[in-house]
Amino acid sequence: MGWRRYARRVIATLGDLIDDVVVWAQGPVRRGTDTPARIHRRRGGSAANVASMVARCGGAVRFIGAVGDDGVADRLVDQLAADGVDVVVERVAGRSTGTIVVLVDPVDGERSFLTDRGACDHLATPRTEWLDGVAALHLPLYSFSHEPLSATATSVALAARHRGVQLTIDASSTGAIEDLGVAEALAVIEVLAPDALLANAEEARLLGVGTDRPARGPVRSVIRHGAEPTLVVDADGRTTTIPVPPVEDVVDTTGAGDGFAAGWLLARHRGASAEDAVVEGHAVAARVLRRPGADLAPAVPPTPAPGVEHS
Template sequence: MLVVIGDLVADLIVLGGAALERGTDNPAEVRLTRGGSAANVAAAAAPRHPSRFIGRVGDDPLGHALVGELAAAAVDVKVQRGGRTGSIVVLVDAVGERTMITDRGAAAELGSIDPGWLAGADWVHLPLYGFASTGSRRAVTDAAARAAADGARVSLDLSSVATLRELGGADLRRILAEICPDVVFANEEEARTASELDVAPEGVYVIKRGPEPVLVGVDGQTSAVPVDRVDDVLDSTGAGDAFAAGFIVAALGGAGPRESARAGSVLAMSALRRPGAL
């Protein structure tokens, strides 16, 4: 069982909304979709490996709808309820790059996780967003430690340059020391920011670079894994989460880091051709 702990929120995708004229109408294509990095990974992995999502949503119609949609994607959904379900406005430019306006809402208030929700976990995946607030950080850290003690592998996605900077180098090093991830994912800018903060993950370090080869570091040795180019990118939302799902599922099937990175890049390609996450 792949267990993913983190956010389930609503994404308001605005295609063509990256260049806005102030004070007047700005025509765009707008879609409301299920989002949240953790939910995205669970949904992308579910058709390929049993997957469970753990998080917190509001006890409101939006939260109930998002839980229902995620469950319909064959994910085993375990949620705490309270407060207001989070939402993210995603402004997508002409080449599919995103600018996000984030309100995590109830997701930032995740409390202590029921140990039973971790039953059967052979891999626990943690986006960095879950460490941004003190309460959810404790809950996520404790859950990861409990699962690892029972033999699960742990992965961490550095997720966001803004979150990296908000946490700072000292906190990031402390997080890595506490959860001891087997695999750390980052995109090129996140990896650069981590380096600037004097953060150097151990274990397997996977750096995604868009259309450029993925860099896979293992025991201090880095190799490049080629990826196929996608010329018709519509929206990059969720592509990194799809990559993580593909990598983890391949690794659970016995693939090595390079082969797993290749599997991740193939699944990420499908996310680039549609609005919103998989």
């Protein structure tokens, strides 16, 4: 697909566009028999989620990724474009579009993922035009999990750095870090030296990033601790804590981290300080938490799960 020419500078994301099947069981899963559930099918993928949320918050944004040559891809691309995203995808013949089954715990709203990455990993031909008009590039760590996507993401990130584009890396999940390997994940972060590394507390702990230990490479690490204050660790070790407003009527934690990333990117793109960008990140994340799946589209939520806090 082609891309639109923007009069203003663009935020770009590179990574996964996936079919999310979000399952809310009405009670504990009963092994070997039926469990009543509410099931929602939505456009997903961390990079696509962030792009959609940036667009819905009024930002100019481009998504770059790979999908299968199938009807699922048509639906997902159309949905993302309808959100206002400039969608640039490679269609991979012989591969199905990626799918994730998201299992939402009926008690605390925590989610677990069953993932078939499909065509996502087959973004294989980086193009310099992808960065035309781009001011900021966001890369989930998922984009470095498999080849040839990882090589493409690395190539685009280095080209972005050469152009002076702001770079953000999201740690994605503990599973993504473990699958890639902690040492390799840290090597990616150090080599690409992003302006910001975004992570939740568990991801930061796995990477060895904490209060007095910034990650090697990033200008700053932004570490979310759920409902507890978020920690910003600068490269020199200086730390700042920013409180998180409480969120009422939480129905699903899926995509809260992507919402935070979208708010952070938009705020920084508009010249906000790191502290103010954290506040904006949590404001967007709060909107996501009140909807099923990783989406800012208006929705009628089901009965909230009790005691859920966002991550």
